[in-house]
Amino acid sequence: MEKTKVAIVGLGTVGTGVAKLLLDHGDRTARHAGRTLWLQRAVVRDASKPEYADLPEGVVTEDLDDVLNDPEIKVVAQLIGGLEPARTIMLKLLESGKDVVTANKALLAEHGPELFGRARELGQCIAFEAAVAGGIPIITNISQCLSANQILSLEGILNGTSNFLVTQMDRLGMSFDDAVAQAQELGYAEADPTMDVDGTDAAQKLAILAHLAFGAHPRWADIPRLGVDQLDPADLQYARELGYRIKLLAVARLGSEGLELHVSPTLVKAGTPLAEVQDAFNAIAVRGDAVGPVFYHGLGAGQMPTASAVVADIIDTAVGRTRLTFQTLKQFNGDEQPRVSLRPFSELPGRYYLRLHVNDSPGVLGEITGVLGRHQVSIASVIQHEPANDGTSDVVPLVIMTHSAPEGAAGRAANEIENLDCVVGKVIRLRVKVGE
């Protein structure tokens, strides 16, 4: 049987999982690739680490040149995180004639056009299924399986850490900080979870999906985004009372006026598929003009789910499918004009959930609805509970659900409300998912 030599750069969580699949399941990968996938090298920083001791003699090396200078190594899984040295290593791999598989969404979101351009010049290819939604094969599904469609919308829960935190806060009434501490203990959150919880990671993934599905070229940093780090358990509770769950939703929706793109904690109707995504799961609801709605649900991260995606890419690359797709689709082509323009965030229509605290005195509700009315934001429902009857406070929470209004108008109305004398503290404003 033919043999394709493979290397891994970076034996961390994902790299170790990939090595495990290649070493322990050679029969399986050979059957699916029509050739033996042979793990020739794994490049690490410190080869003396005890966790590498199990790997076959001669595989682990600290010298990237052992990969670069071995012309028999055709496919390399580049599995180190961050931008540098990941970027430089990736360029070196391409320049030495390797096809590269990666799980690094930050790198693609930041340097996609450069890396893909260089790969194209060199006649090499890049595969990146694991970069978005881990075990859910959304990249192949959009680029290949749904290619007969104009994708109309794509709504996803793309950050497992955020979803885990929100699920726990919702279930146990925990504060955000307590949920983070618990998630770190359980391995569902990094020591520094900033990029996960502030919406950065989801925005980077959304930028990649929006490029593949719509031909948009958004800079991830320009995607309007809010994270779950500002969520209060009270909002989860009110949402529940209203028949909703709150999820960190990444949305790309095509309209006649352009592409809507944002990441934010969003009220999603309870009982609908996205609302019921629990714990560290990811999910993506895609709508295509021919296929209609397709829904994907699976583990968006973790060692083996992510390794599953990386090894599928290694197989596709060894078989030659990746090369064909790469040459055909011209992904991340910096010379190409975007096929769609982005709608200004302030113009996007949306429904909103507003929560604020008001003095329990006559006329207050009228004042607030007056502000909303002046900004043409109309009210769908209101929850105002009675004040605590122990007389300790005359400040009561007020929750308002609006009908559809432009983001900009809703934002201005919320600011104005926040400045009213009868309003105490900040106005919380969250988007409400429209449609099914």
Add this chain to the structure above:
Amino acid sequence: MEKTKVAIVGLGTVGTGVAKLLLDHGDRTARHAGRTLWLQRAVVRDASKPEYADLPEGVVTEDLDDVLNDPEIKVVAQLIGGLEPARTIMLKLLESGKDVVTANKALLAEHGPELFGRARELGQCIAFEAAVAGGIPIITNISQCLSANQILSLEGILNGTSNFLVTQMDRLGMSFDDAVAQAQELGYAEADPTMDVDGTDAAQKLAILAHLAFGAHPRWADIPRLGVDQLDPADLQYARELGYRIKLLAVARLGSEGLELHVSPTLVKAGTPLAEVQDAFNAIAVRGDAVGPVFYHGLGAGQMPTASAVVADIIDTAVGRTRLTFQTLKQFNGDEQPRVSLRPFSELPGRYYLRLHVNDSPGVLGEITGVLGRHQVSIASVIQHEPANDGTSDVVPLVIMTHSAPEGAAGRAANEIENLDCVVGKVIRLRVKVGE
């Protein structure tokens, strides 16, 4: 731009949808295929039908030779149903050097090894995404996206007609016959829905999936199957009372003793994803040893969802990916030994729902539990309502949920119970889904 000439054989529901996508969205398919996909011919039986009048001049023909003898036509979508002449036409297409795309699961389930063997001999390839679950790209997902995994189980709602019927019976308390009549009116059931409602169609799809996912070679006709045609609205009602929904579930599950394979109306815990699949939707829950659980949900039939899958296959075939996959995976290779044996149905463990009518007299429950006990089928719960208090009948319904027991033992117990003097009429026995 390069041009690949394409033909369609059979302009029925699906064929018309495929023609529509190719003709109306040439820009889209060209972008995804890296070449123009040019609809050169569409072969029909009666070219004078008014519905073909919209097609461009010269496309419609009654003569298959117009396709066979045109060496520039490389890819043909063969979209006529049934076994003959579909089989003969497919062989002719392959023999004249065409790659073939098909949606015909009956043909594959019956003649897969012959057709695939011939294609391999001739150096051609066959694509069949649309043959299972319509718009859900389950074939590519199993054969390619999840190829790093040993699939452990696969549970699907694969027949949209059955699911539509069951959903309507459940929602409206309709009888099976009334639901069929309504489904026919709405276009969700064929004039003769037998193959859909008796489990044949789901078994044919399951046979294909079991082959791809497990390397099994089941004959579809050997797969134990029950359809929804025997379902009584009363069972849907009791299932609901017990916290379940009834779905026509196709199951393939790998265990140390072989592969479990069957199609049957099954009680599925309410609130779990498969239980909540409504109307004509399909869904498939896959479990892989690396990726964990992945869930797919979408439209399993209908003109455009199915055409979406066919056109994706045409694109894959034109690009060359299908050929690589086909050569690598050696699907439906009759010379190859199955990689897994099928577990005898009678040995399969399962939980069961039993419904029967008994005389409302003392000792009856004891007699029935005695029979179950002798067959080592233990009881998890019982529902016995009071008899109608108008004294019109002393026969009462009894519903029993069992713990896990082998299919054979449960069947023998049910038969013996049916023969008890205190039991009136038949014993209904349905499987209950185990696990999440």
